[in-house]
Amino acid sequence: MGRRMWPFLRARFGTLDTRSLGLFRVGFGLLLVSNLLDRTGFFGDDLVSFYTNDGLWPNHYALFLPPTHGYWSLLSGFSTPGEVRFALAVVLVIYLLYTVGLWTRAMQVLALLALESVNFRFLLPQHGGTVVMNILAVWTVFLPLGDRFSLDALFASLRQHDERTPAQLHQRAWLEGQPATRTGLAVFGVFFNFAAIYFFNTVHKVGASWRDGSAVHYLLWQNRMATHLADVIRHHEPAFLSPALTYGTLVIEGGLVVLLLSPVLQDKLRPLALGCIWALHGGIALMTTLGPFSYSMMAFGLLTVTPGLWGWLEARWRRGPPVTVRYDEASALHRFGARLAARLDLGQRLTFEATPGARLGPAEVTAVAKALPLWRLGAPLVGPAFAALRWGLATLASQLTPTPPPPPRPPFVQRLGGLASTAGPALVLAAVVSQLLMENWAVPAALKPASRPQWMTDVIDVWQVPQGWSMFAPDVPKQDARLVVDATLADGTHVDPLTGLAPDFDALFNGPWFMNQHWCEVHARMPGWRHHWRNFRDYLLRRHGARRPSAEQRIVALEVFTLTGDMPPPGSTTPTNVRRERLFGEGPGELQRP
Numbered sequence: 001m002g003r004r005m006w007p008f009l010r011a012r013f014g015t016l017d018t019r020s021l022g023l024f025r026v027g028f029g030l031l032l033v034s035n036l037l038d039r040t041g042f043f044g045d046d047l048v049s050f051y052t053n054d055g056l057w058p059n060h061y062a063l064f065l066p067p068t069h070g071y072w073s074l075l076s077g078f079s080t081p082g083e084v085r086f087a088l089a090v091v092l093v094i095y096l097l098y099t100v101g102l103w104t105r106a107m108q109v110l111a112l113l114a115l116e117s118v119n120f121r122f123l124l125p126q127h128g129g130t131v132v133m134n135i136l137a138v139w140t141v142f143l144p145l146g147d148r149f150s151l152d153a154l155f156a157s158l159r160q161h162d163e164r165t166p167a168q169l170h171q172r173a174w175l176e177g178q179p180a181t182r183t184g185l186a187v188f189g190v191f192f193n194f195a196a197i198y199f200f201n202t203v204h205k206v207g208a209s210w211r212d213g214s215a216v217h218y219l220l221w222q223n224r225m226a227t228h229l230a231d232v233i234r235h236h237e238p239a240f241l242s243p244a245l246t247y248g249t250l251v252i253e254g255g256l257v258v259l260l261l262s263p264v265l266q267d268k269l270r271p272l273a274l275g276c277i278w279a280l281h282g283g284i285a286l287m288t289t290l291g292p293f294s295y296s297m298m299a300f301g302l303l304t305v306t307p308g309l310w311g312w313l314e315a316r317w318r319r320g321p322p323v324t325v326r327y328d329e330a331s332a333l334h335r336f337g338a339r340l341a342a343r344l345d346l347g348q349r350l351t352f353e354a355t356p357g358a359r360l361g362p363a364e365v366t367a368v369a370k371a372l373p374l375w376r377l378g379a380p381l382v383g384p385a386f387a388a389l390r391w392g393l394a395t396l397a398s399q400l401t402p403t404p405p406p407p408p409r410p411p412f413v414q415r416l417g418g419l420a421s422t423a424g425p426a427l428v429l430a431a432v433v434s435q436l437l438m439e440n441w442a443v444p445a446a447l448k449p450a451s452r453p454q455w456m457t458d459v460i461d462v463w464q465v466p467q468g469w470s471m472f473a474p475d476v477p478k479q480d481a482r483l484v485v486d487a488t489l490a491d492g493t494h495v496d497p498l499t500g501l502a503p504d505f506d507a508l509f510n511g512p513w514f515m516n517q518h519w520c521e522v523h524a525r526m527p528g529w530r531h532h533w534r535n536f537r538d539y540l541l542r543r544h545g546a547r548r549p550s551a552e553q554r555i556v557a558l559e560v561f562t563l564t565g566d567m568p569p570p571g572s573t574t575p576t577n578v579r580r581e582r583l584f585g586e587g588p589g590e591l592q593r594p
Helices: 002-013 018-040 045-053 060-066 083-100 102-122 128-140 152-159 168-169 173-178 186-201 208-212 215-220 228-235 241-261 266-289 295-303 307-317 331-346 362-372 375-380 386-399 412-437 456-463 516-529 529-548
Strands: 014-019 181-183 325-328 350-354 479-489 555-566 576-586
Touching: 002 014, 002 186, 014 018, 018 045, 018 083, 018 102, 018 128, 018 181, 018 295, 045 083, 045 102, 045 152, 045 325, 045 529, 083 102, 102 128, 128 186, 128 295, 152 173, 152 331, 168 331, 173 208, 186 241, 186 295, 186 362, 186 412, 208 215, 208 241, 215 228, 228 266, 241 266, 266 295, 266 307, 325 331, 325 362, 331 350, 331 386, 362 375, 375 555, 412 456, 479 516, 479 529, 516 555, 516 576, 529 555, 529 576
Parallel strands: 325 350
Antiparallel strands: 014 181, 479 555, 555 576
8 A cells, every 4th residue: 555655645746847847947036036126126225224234234233133043144244235236246146047047956055045145134024925935945945947948958958969950850859858757855845835824824814804804905905015006996995895805815725725735636726726826916916015925926836837737838839830940051050040949949830941051030030939939029129139149149059069968877876866855855844844833823732842853943943934824814904004204404394214205194194105015014013123223213314314415404303103093994995093103212412323
């Protein structure tokens, strides 16, 4: 029984199509790049505010008073805006190489270190979105993400197969050497972890707003998070909308647990899971600013693409008339271009014909690009960029000379590699299961471990993969909050250094505020960060001084307030019970420059 069960379990829970792994790498890489630019602004105020010593959290303060056990960041040695921009430029290059799949295995490790370093450098506002990104990077570092849709795979194919005739191009022998699937414990680990996210986020939603269907209504009125679309919807909200979306969210989240972990009918259930994930989180992303949370869940969804779905996609790519590629066999550049086009032809619409004296110009390359999946989007750029494209093809043709495939690794090395690829995910899985039991209050007390080895705590803390999943649970918040700073200038005017405008004590009536996730968390959490108030004050003075350096515009008094209010109940559009609470302040003669 056991011998028959193990292959079944490995096939159902430990195996993924290499095309899905490659698709995930591209999607997650684009998320890494966009999230880095969103969080840092790269050249804007957020880079200074969150990642330099001129910002909210100087690196020496973070090092001498770390916010958590296991705190570390490779960015801690970079203090000035110029230094941080250089470090983040290196991070951006790593993310780009990861996305295109060049030196993929090394980039997986470096991308994990870079992501964790960026997260840790300003850890105070960490939220579910950054945690989910960490979880994806940790689990997938054990998986071979460069087998398909990568420059590594493309270059290896071009070196190992030197097609010289149209018949050899039509044979597509390079596909025979590509692994169709990959197995490993990390595959089960990532699916189990995301099923647990959906499970606990479902069972923890037991509050009144989830029971009466008003949860989405109150979510739309979170001014810190609401998007332009949410602002339109909430002012024209039909009575059925919030209950339908609220109960629909519960059904989809709960249903995804089954869709992701079902051992049967996976060819049908996992594509359904992909549709549910993208519909749920795409809708959330359109209406709320939750940082990378929705996009991380959607990136995970790319792993659910099954071989059957890939077959359906390839059949659609084959539609349309075949395109003949005429090339001159005597030209090394022509032959290399034909070999490259054949590998990009996922729908196999191209046919090849050796034609002495054939022309290779913008029109011919554009016609080929239009027949290739996804590449057709860039077909209009072929003409303007043809000279650069031709130079790039010639450079690659000269560098990618045919070489024999590497010899197989000795059996001992293969066994050692297999052991390492299993031991790492096994340690992470043990730590994650322990953390899930300890951190989620829906777990019965009898199942919670009384203690655990220190290394499990280290895994969770060092890689920042906590497992408490109760987003908008047990209830959606029915209050909103915003910081307002009233700074008095030497000329008697008042300004809010956060906005550069006059203090707006009616801000709760003037939403949405269109903040990014970091600022959403800063505004909500600052009242609880009492030991960071001095850093915040110093940051405000520096920020204002950089904007208005004249003596007449210097700050002579400063007060920081938090505004809170109850969001409009269903059927209303006006916040109620708006309150102003003074957090701290310093008057004339008391204010010390940092």
